Amino acid sequence: MADPVEPALVEIENLSKHFGEGETRVDALRGVSLQVFPGQIVGLLGASGSGKTTLLNCVGCILEPNGGRMTLDGDVVYDDRWLRSDLRRLRLEKVGFIFQFHNLLPFLNCADNVGLVLQLAGFGAAAARARAIELLDYFEVGRHKDRMPAQLSGGEAQRVAIARALANRPRIILADEPTASLDSHRAGIVMDLLRKIAVEQHAAIIAVTHDEKIFGRFDEVFHLRDGQLDADAAGGRRFEPTDMQTSARHDRAEC
Amino acid sequence: MNLAYRDIRHNLLRFVMTCVGLSLLLGIEIMITGVYGGLIDEALRQARAANADLWVIQPGTNGPFAESSRIPGDTREMVARTYGIERAGAVTYQSVQTTLEGVPLRLYIIGYELNRPGGPDHLVAGRDIMRKRYEMIVDQSAGLALGQEVPLGTHGHKYTIVGMTRNNTTSAGDPVGYLTLRDAQNLQFELAPPSERREVARGGALQTNDQINAVIAKVSPHVPRDEIAAALSRWKHLTTLTQEQQENLLSTFVIEKSRKQMGLVMVLLVIVSTVIISLIVYTMTMDKLRSIATLKLIGAPDRTIVGLIVQQALSLGLVGFFAGLTLVLVFLPYFPRRLVLEPASIAVVFVITVVMCLAASVLGVRLAMKVDPASALAG
Ligand SMILES: Nc1ncnc2c1ncn2[C@@H]1O[C@H](COP(=O)(O)OP(=O)(O)OP(=O)(O)O)[C@@H](O)[C@H]1O
Ligand SMILES: [Mg+2]
Numbered sequence: 001m002a003d004p005v006e007p008a009l010v011e012i013e014n015l016s017k018h019f020g021e022g023e024t025r026v027d028a029l030r031g032v033s034l035q036v037f038p039g040q041i042v043g044l045l046g047a048s049g050s051g052k053t054t055l056l057n058c059v060g061c062i063l064e065p066n067g068g069r070m071t072l073d074g075d076v077v078y079d080d081r082w083l084r085s086d087l088r089r090l091r092l093e094k095v096g097f098i099f100q101f102h103n104l105l106p107f108l109n110c111a112d113n114v115g116l117v118l119q120l121a122g123f124g125a126a127a128a129r130a131r132a133i134e135l136l137d138y139f140e141v142g143r144h145k146d147r148m149p150a151q152l153s154g155g156e157a158q159r160v161a162i163a164r165a166l167a168n169r170p171r172i173i174l175a176d177e178p179t180a181s182l183d184s185h186r187a188g189i190v191m192d193l194l195r196k197i198a199v200e201q202h203a204a205i206i207a208v209t210h211d212e213k214i215f216g217r218f219d220e221v222f223h224l225r226d227g228q229l230d231a232d233a234a235g236g237r238r239f240e241p242t243d244m245q246t247s248a249r250h251d252r253a254e255c
Numbered sequence: 256m257n258l259a260y261r262d263i264r265h266n267l268l269r270f271v272m273t274c275v276g277l278s279l280l281l282g283i284e285i286m287i288t289g290v291y292g293g294l295i296d297e298a299l300r301q302a303r304a305a306n307a308d309l310w311v312i313q314p315g316t317n318g319p320f321a322e323s324s325r326i327p328g329d330t331r332e333m334v335a336r337t338y339g340i341e342r343a344g345a346v347t348y349q350s351v352q353t354t355l356e357g358v359p360l361r362l363y364i365i366g367y368e369l370n371r372p373g374g375p376d377h378l379v380a381g382r383d384i385m386r387k388r389y390e391m392i393v394d395q396s397a398g399l400a401l402g403q404e405v406p407l408g409t410h411g412h413k414y415t416i417v418g419m420t421r422n423n424t425t426s427a428g429d430p431v432g433y434l435t436l437r438d439a440q441n442l443q444f445e446l447a448p449p450s451e452r453r454e455v456a457r458g459g460a461l462q463t464n465d466q467i468n469a470v471i472a473k474v475s476p477h478v479p480r481d482e483i484a485a486a487l488s489r490w491k492h493l494t495t496l497t498q499e500q501q502e503n504l505l506s507t508f509v510i511e512k513s514r515k516q517m518g519l520v521m522v523l524l525v526i527v528s529t530v531i532i533s534l535i536v537y538t539m540t541m542d543k544l545r546s547i548a549t550l551k552l553i554g555a556p557d558r559t560i561v562g563l564i565v566q567q568a569l570s571l572g573l574v575g576f577f578a579g580l581t582l583v584l585v586f587l588p589y590f591p592r593r594l595v596l597e598p599a600s601i602a603v604v605f606v607i608t609v610v611m612c613l614a615a616s617v618l619g620v621r622l623a624m625k626v627d628p629a630s631a632l633a634g
Contacts, residue, residue, distance in 0.1 A: 053632065057629050057632065060552075062552065062627075062628045062629045062632075063629055088551060088554045088555070088556060089554060089556070090554075091552070091553070091554040092553065092554025092555075093554070095554075097552055097553070097632075099631070099632055103545075103549045103552075103631055103632075104549075105258075105546050105549060105550070106265065106546065107258075107261045107262040107264070107265035107266070107546070108256070108258075108261055112256055112261070115256065116256065116258075116553075116555075117553050117554070119256065120553070120554060120555055120556075120559070121554075125256065148265075164553070176632060
């Protein structure tokens, strides 16, 4: 289980995001604050259009917020503007994405889909392939390593995609409805996997879901409503930030 | 792993089809340089076939090919006596037209002195001219047979074909025929029988036929050519050109115009090809937008994505180029015009292809750079 003295991996303060201006303006996030600690799996719930995906995209540095502050793994990456110029490198090293649809590259076989992110992170071709196959085996899709994504079932492809998301041992894992395309048995397996990774790799996992079957598996659940967190969720946190957060920030300033 | 190659392999059929189309386009570009090379070759071939070091011609003219040059028939002896000249031969050039079994035949007749410079270089069939009169060596392209008799000139004398050359045509494509100097002079200067009778009746002496168009000289390797040319230039009624000057004159005057025309066609083709490759690369990128967004999302740097597009554009161009080159080489013998493919001009087309592909990638790269990584998440 998570260690309460460790600083939060994801810390969001008063984050806001809107799309469009004037008549068409949509306030997708209005002052959202939350923290996720190492080893924690949190669920993000809310009606369609409540801003779940938007929040995930902001945390993943895919979408630029309009205000607030965001700290990832001790680095302040956003404070009313991006503070880092190499967001893609940040994503490569620290963030793993799991999508509702697998998003595997259609022109690479499964082993290479996973191997690619390893190579991008600096692994040699042989080492990347070996580790990719290891990961695929771990997710029980090792026998499909030389198949193309189009030749896999939805559940198999999703597991390959999870293997890819976890290949670089990211400490922050963002999952947008990871179980939506899976039956409840497979969904259970995926949740078990996420739990295992959270514990073993000390990772913080944020998962968006509509799936009531898996509500019980989260350490904490945040409810989004019209771009704001429900008051009860805000009070339900198990871990409090400590002073170590500040020092950790300095330690990691260079990376 | 090479993403460009993997994507090509994934969509191999489409890539191959695109390359086939492109190879036709690039093949045409290679062909044009071949046609151009052929033109230069043909324009210079007559001058080169003579195998001369120096050309002695009428002053104020550009030599026997560009315009008409007439000098006295005894010039050859004067030239041959000049210090540094090893061999010299008098030559005449003229176009004749005759009719063989109702089909018109145009020949470019070269008159030369037997066993002196100016005659045919290499025979592919038959023998050299041995008799002083009425024998002819002709190029294969005339479609005549050894032993065949061809009537030429107003008197209709028949000339027997005794030998054949190959690839010996004028820049206009007319086959070259060789006669002895004497035959050629008669052909060139003889009058039609009625005019001849009139001249005789008038009491005028028959005009001398002893004129030639040029003297071809071979020089000693030990005496500088410029020195010999300068010595020959002392005679005010003669001008001397080195072979190099002769070739320059021919290429500037004779083919300058076609150079411009072909240059224009080439530029247009290059523009068209660049536009087409751009569109191909653009659509290839369009089809991969989701993959590109995913690549950005998982943290691939721009250079990976730019590399993917540029490498694919280059592969298209290179495969198209070599396929086009192969096509041209395979169909070369069936081409109605002679193509001369100089390695240098093929290399130029190659470089142009590479530059075109790089330019054509710009559109695709710009599109890819604009892709929002979040679009990979949209269902
Ligand atoms: N790119 C965009 N441009 C304009 N409006 C957007 C954009 N993305 C999201 N929105 C709007 O922002 C709001 C929040 O969208 P978001 O996708 O975060 O919802 P969600 O909670 O993920 O919904 P769902 O459960 O249906 O996936 C919605 O009203 C949506 O219409
Ligand atoms: Mg969503």
